[in-house]
Amino acid sequence: MCRRETLRGLIVVGALASLTAAAARAGPYEGTADDYAQISQLMTRYSDGLDNRDAQRWASVFTEDGAFRDFHLCLVGRKQIAGFIEQLRSRPEQPGATPRPKSRHINGHPWIEYLDRDHATAHTFVMVVGEVGRDHVGGGIEVTGTYDDQLRRVGGGWLIADRHELSPGDGPPPCPSRQEPLESHDARK
């Protein structure tokens, strides 16, 4: 008898807690710590793939139909994206030319706006820094800019659906975004 009533009480409390949690989730999706960690890791994988000229790794951070765009490039789909890195790798070195120091892409914190549970935009500061060290001459900040991203959750993981790298002085990219225009979080308020 006692057990049954205690159980009934716990069920009532559990139901109340569940309702409260559901109410808290209502309204615009604001992302979770898991989303943030996944998106931060996505940015890191992108930089690591690019810095190490790992074509498949770099392409894997994009959706299958994802696009990379900057002032002179318009790469659409993983095949084209990976192909760009493969092309860079296959370039013969100029005889007598000093090897270019390795560069690293270093990102700031992404500023993420969630449009819904599966779509988001992010703006991220990036600088490309040439390695400086005992055996490296030169180095320093080579390029700075902002990544304007449209992100999509696919199969539970966040991927880049469209990345526009914008540096100061850049003209518009040679192709527009192929993604559906997404309404900004702020605009909906």
Next chain:
Amino acid sequence: MPGNDCRARWPAASMAVASVLFGSGAAGADYQGTVDDYVQITQLQARYDYALDNWDGKAWASVFTADGVFHMGATRCIVGHEQMIALLEKMAPSYANQPPQQHVTVTGPITYIDKDHAWVHSPIMVIGSAGFIKPLVGGTGVAFTAAYDDTLRRVNGRWLIADRSENTKTADYKPPAACPPEKTQ
């Protein structure tokens, strides 16, 4: 009467469970913060940088509490959203023809005073931009380094900056001096 004893006991048991479920034990002086707190605070700083770099006064002001204070230099205080928006509107034209710069904040150690109040001391770099097409040689490089000393307050579940001062001299946190509100310009 076992049944009566039981009726007297189960609400107490339920209250104990409810206390755990609703997290009333989280408040207090020993509050250490959660992963959600960290993400929110990091996002606050990212939004601050992006808004400032794009001269978006409304977005910049929105990271502060309604009565938030931005200490500009040692003596000047910008208080409240209206003054903040006006400040950026006034400053933007004088920067229009200068090489663009970008703020990069590294989230520093966060000290939680209690569940709704915290301090954070964060290194900041302002980078003069270097473009691909237009290498802005004159402006490129690290233009400025400092640290932001922030007092944060949780308002309606969201962390906001209640007080921000720029600290270029020391890594030790010092509460900023109180300053009277300026007249809106």
